[in-house]
Structure formats: C-alpha cells, structure tokens
Amino acid sequence: MVLTLVPLPSSVTAGSGSFALSPATRIVIVDGADAAASALSDLLAHRPGLRSEVTTDPAVAGDIVLRSTDSDDEAYRLDVTDRVELTGSAAGLFYGIQTLRQLLREDAGAWSIPQVSIVDVPRFAYRGVMLDVARTFFDVATVKAFIDRASSLKFNRLHLHLTDDQGWRLQIDSRPLLTEKAAGTSALGRPGGFYTKDDFREIIAYAAAHHMVVVPEIDLPGHTHAIGLAYPETVEAPVMNDMLLAQSESLGQPLPVAGEPYQGWGVGHSSVRIHEEATWDFLRDVLGEVAELTPGPYLHVGGDECLGTPQADFDAFVERVTALTIELGKTPVAWHEAGSAAVAEGTVGQFWGSDTPSPEHIEHTLRFAERGGSVILSPSTRAYLDMKYSPEDPLGLSWAAVIDLEAAYSWEPTAIVPGLDPHAIIGIEGPLWAETLTTLDDVDHLFFPRAAALAEIAWAPASAKDWNAFRERVGGLGSVWDAEGWGGHRPAEIDWSTP
Structure with a gap:
C-alpha cells in the first residue's frame, strides 16, 4: 500500500x-x-x-x-x-x-x-509561497482560500506582493491617495481593489491560525508606476527599454504613460526619485505603517528589474532602504539584484534567477550571506508557479521556462548558487505572479500539483528525493484535493485517484 x-x-x-x-x-x-x-x-x-x-x-x-x-x-x-x-x-x-x-x-x-x-521534522525553516495581488487583485476570501491550500502542504510563509506598476493594494493612513488614486485597476484593465488595515489584519490572523507568517512586499525602487498616480513628486518619468518596447508590440499592450494607470505587464520602466528627501519621507511613512501592521519578522522591499535606474543610484537606494527597514524593527528581504549593494547586515536575499545562474547573479546572491544574511531560493526556471505546464497551456507565461511537474520536483536547493554555504539557505519559495490569472480556479490550476513538488523539496530530507515515488504519492492526493473542493491541473502522466 x-x-x-x-x-x-x-x-x-x-x-x-x-x-x-x-x-x-x-x-x-x-x-x-x-x-x-x-x-x-x-x-x-x-x-x-x-x-x-x-x-x-x-x-x-x-x-x-x-x-x-x-x-x-x-x-x-x-x-x-x-x-x-x-x-x-x-x-x-x-x-x-x-x-x-x-x-x-x-x-x-x-x-x-x-x-x-x-x-x-522539516528540512528548511522557510517554506514559502507568494501571491501577486498587484497585477490582479484578489479579495480577502480568495487569499484565505490560498492559505488553506498552501498550509495543507506545510508551507509556513505567505509572501504578498502588495504593490507594483499596475496597482497599490494596502491602506496607508498617512498617504491616503495611494488607495484613492492608485488601486482602481489591475493588469489589462481588470478591476482593482485594496485591503483596508482591518482586511490585512484579518489575513494575518487567518494565516497565523494556519501557522503561516505573512511577508508583505512593497516593491522598490522600481515597479512603482502606481505610486506616481497618487504622489507624482516621488516618481521619475517612465524610462523605456528594448525589452519593454518589444513586449508591448508582441502582446499588443500599451506603453506606460506618466499619470495614467498602467495596464500592461512590461517591466523596468519605473523608479522612485532616489535622491529626493520627499521620497524618503514617503518611504518612512509607508514602510513604518506596514512594519507596525505586520507582526512577522520580515518586510520585503523588492529591488528587482530596475532597468532604467543607474547602478550607482540603485545601490545607494538599496543600502539606505535596507537600513531603514532595520530601524523599523524588521528583517529586510530583497530580490537578489539588491546584492549589488552594501545591503544592511542581516538582509535576506531572494534568488529568482535561472537554475544555471549567471556569474553576476551568483555574485549578487553571495553578497547577502557575506553580510550576515541568508538566502531564499526561488529559481524562476523551477519554482515559478506562474509558468506554463506546456506550451499549449491557456494560463501562465513562459519567459523563464515551461515547467511541468517533474521539472518543478527535480532540483536541489543547495546546487543552485555555486559557492553559497548551504547553512545560509533558510528555505525556498514558489512565487505565483498573476498577469494571466483572474479567478481562484486559475490560481488552483497553476498551484496544484506543482506546489506539492515544492513543498516536498522544502520539507523532506534531500536523501528522500525520488521522482517515481513522488509521482505515485502525489497521484493519490487527487481525491484529497477533490474532497476539499480544490481544483488544479491533473497532468496525464500521473495516475490520479478520485473520490
């Protein structure tokens, strides 16, 4: 049996x-x-x-x-x-x-x-999933349903991507225009929305009851076009880049325009005004309220895809924003690009590059460990839950890879970043970006069963890795998920049980 x-x-x-x-x-x-x-x-x-x-x-x-x-x-x-x-x-x-x-x-x-x-007993202390509520806004009930699904697989961290070019999703009392002017839409003009502070407390409490710690992310200094809708004095004019222009043309999506909601999902065009003290007044207000609202130890400050920001300016920003986060009593988390800078001691890096990373990505990731921090591994070619299962999949993207269930299962965290001390790895995270998602059924489709593969990598002993044994065990969970009313993709190569 x-x-x-x-x-x-x-x-x-x-x-x-x-x-x-x-x-x-x-x-x-x-x-x-x-x-x-x-x-x-x-x-x-x-x-x-x-x-x-x-x-x-x-x-x-x-x-x-x-x-x-x-x-x-x-x-x-x-x-x-x-x-x-x-x-x-x-x-x-x-x-x-x-x-x-x-x-x-x-x-x-x-x-x-x-x-x-x-x-x-789990292998890693940090076993995370991320839900992008900025590209598509998901209400409190949907976030709770996501917590139900993730916690059933023994994930214990919920990273909420609360802000991006497409929208701002959290009430900030000191900066009310963020939700008045920057929360109304999502990608492709889908409806927007935001969480009141009471909504966010409800999510945090529900997560805590399921032994999950919420990790809020305010993405900086890029991915900040929405901020400019509310406080234009804090944000630079959009800077076009070749990738953005090509993607806009191939997908038929609009280019970003200052002062107008951005409905595409191109990246790299936005930045806060790094050298303006008004920007830092804004950030102290925002990050201070998020830190006060969040009982968990982490505050994610972004740091990815700042393609139009001069390197020296980016490094100066990262050094200052991670220090500010420490002052606010939180451990800063930042995407691996932030490792180009002198990040504050103890900052956690989140690696999202390929499972065969470039020398630059390796160097940046190692910086976090060198400065007394640790690393979360989210290799986009293995752990990104928003990638397609196959080229024909109606949901998801494929810019990083097409990730079937075996690809999601068949990687080892300690082998991703050469030279990284295994003791510096606190765990892994599966990000679920929401460019192509609109409903909980869509979330289920991309989450199940690949999240089960990531859960096993995060929890089980490395010596237990066996694809053939896993595919037999995960097939038996079909009836378990069906009994809960949870949907998902059912790859044909797995023998799925039914109720």
Missing part, C-alpha cells in the same frame, strides 16, 4: 491494519491542544458521516489523542494503532493534522486511517 503523503515525512513505518473512524470517535485533548482539536474537528466535519466530540477525559481505544508539547519547533509524531496519537508543538500538531488529512480514506461510506508510525 502506498501512503499518499506529500511532503514525505522524515520517517515513516507502515503497519498492516487500519484505524476505523465512526460517529463515536472522540478527539481527546492533552496538555492544552485546543487549537489543534478545533482544526481537526473542522476537518472531520467536512467528511460525510463523521462527527467528533472533543473531550479531556482519559483516552481509550478508538480515540484520536492530541498531545501538546511546549517546544517551539515544527516537529510532530503520529502513531496510528487502535487509536490515533499525535504529539507536537502547536505548529507540529497542525502539520500532523495535515498529514491525517492526506491519510483519511473513504470506502463505501466508511472512513479509516492506515496504521502507521511517523516521526517528522
């Missing part, structure tokens, strides 16, 4: 029988595992014929026992015999419940869990 577990746990020993669930199955709380009991009760309530009494009474055969520990790691232990016993920290219990979600099986109306012993 194949245990359809993704990501693969650190240690799995399968038994020979199964644990049968019934309406009499109880959830027994030990040492304050209340939040986990609520999550498991909700999970079971969505399975026909199951209900779950929650109790603190002594456990007996037929019970599901949740035992909380006071550790602060993400490890858990799961033993399924004549009862289910799950032990771990708050995060560990949550991840163990995601494992139970994948193990639950229904046959002729009867639900069971195979007997198994699992000891599990």
